[in-house]
Amino acid sequence: MNRISKLALALACCLALHAEAAEPAAKKPLATAEIIAQSKPDDWRALDPENTLYLELASGRVVMALAPDFAPKHVANVKALVREGYFDGLAFLRSQDNYVVQWGDPNGDDKDKQRAMKQGQRALKAEFDRRWAKTLPFTPLGNVDGYSPEGGFSGGFPAARDVKNGRAWLAHCYGMLGAGRGDTADSGSGAELYVVIGNAPRHLDRNVTLLGRVVQGMELLSVLPRGTGPLGFYEKPEQYVPIKSIKVAADVPESERTRLEVMRTDSDAFKDLIESRRNRREDWFLAKSNYVELCNVPLPVRPAPTK
């Protein structure tokens, strides 16, 4: 095996099983790939078609999971917009390096030219955070999260909570989906959406409504040519990256769906995964971190087993 491949393997998420993987787990802490390989069916769940979006680009499909537990009004509004075809034919307007890609109506603020909405709303009350409740699943990260009293994972999303003050919120990690807003808290609605493509901009937490995440197809968004205008806006309309359509998975014929499972973030397998990221167990690693940043724990995704 060549040197490049060695480095690559050691850094990988999904490796072939080591020979030792058949030994009892207690004997040796498992590396990420082994945890995934040894996981049980119950450690996974299928995406809910009613809360899954397919963003169709010329380059392929981006699959996004919505977070109604955290942003119910924004999720409902985006689904309403999707179902009235609002996004179809709109475009990515912005691609800012190490930050976000953003899409919407290029004429969104021109009342004469903007695309009409039927059921959708142009502004909604902010959902920057929500009430913390014990009924909300929460798997703690297990070490300090500088940006919050406690980081963790809820329903497949990186999140944070402040139990003392009774609040919980989603975290701006790579691939998270958010609703652009203007100067005031209640000026967004999901008609303009962005996805994080760079180092986690966690300073945006509790400043913008997050409503979901990309679970497949990030590589189609992260390579969009960076806009040359200020903040990565495309300077010419011909640079816009067209959106063929956005659909709710439930509205797509079953044969055309992308059937995926994500690891349950409240499963024992995911808790093991966090540990395997806090201290990498692959032989390649010589120094251990004994720490993992919230956004450095990936959500394992796999094709759903055939029935």
Next chain:
Amino acid sequence: MNRISKLALALACCLALHAEAAEPAAKKPLATAEIIAQSKPDDWRALDPENTLYLELASGRVVMALAPDFAPKHVANVKALVREGYFDGLAFLRSQDNYVVQWGDPNGDDKDKQRAMKQGQRALKAEFDRRWAKTLPFTPLGNVDGYSPEGGFSGGFPAARDVKNGRAWLAHCYGMLGAGRGDTADSGSGAELYVVIGNAPRHLDRNVTLLGRVVQGMELLSVLPRGTGPLGFYEKPEQYVPIKSIKVAADVPESERTRLEVMRTDSDAFKDLIESRRNRREDWFLAKSNYVELCNVPLPVRPAPTK
């Protein structure tokens, strides 16, 4: 101003001056753009041509600053390889989403086919960290860095130190340049290089030799099509992204150099900048973080003033 632009502006690094910027700094903490606008010439330094590389792609030039204070042997070896033309005509072999792009000789491990080296070395003693010395500049981050005893900045690079044990090292932030290695610590040399294009993989700190950073042109690397093979390797040679050449800036005629200045990370302006990132001062932000992750402090770069 439309809603998208408002969001964009609020998120921006380099804004137009607010009207208030003319008031004494003590009256109002300055936002990032104001700090840059009000900085003094001494807060900046020109890149050292002898420790600056130009990576030339069909899409343009990537400018990289080398870190001889942290990886003197690797920097010397990469410069030797550059000066013997080793990299010219080689290619990017790997682009892994949210992780790294990597270049080198596709036949690097095939002794019959590999590109010959003259002065360059194929393996060097690791430079994962160095001795901590008070002569090394170090501007502390000022809040917890989970991955190290103390995060900060040294000579324009994100770094960390462990004063108790007398060590210091560079940190794997977006845009950092590293030397791929095999299974053993001393198996890298800089003949294969990678740049971080995703959320900071800080678990690599002290596991790989970092030797510099990109200071201009990241947007040319971050959009390289993701490889479809395991770990983002390109599966077919025709997918490789060719490198026209890599040159040491000092070897390029002055008229063809990219004359840049970077903010001195030991300047008062940079210390202010850290504070302005710990708590964003732009009006758009409603919730303050009171925290900044090491890799979320950008290094301001600007064209060098004309003489």
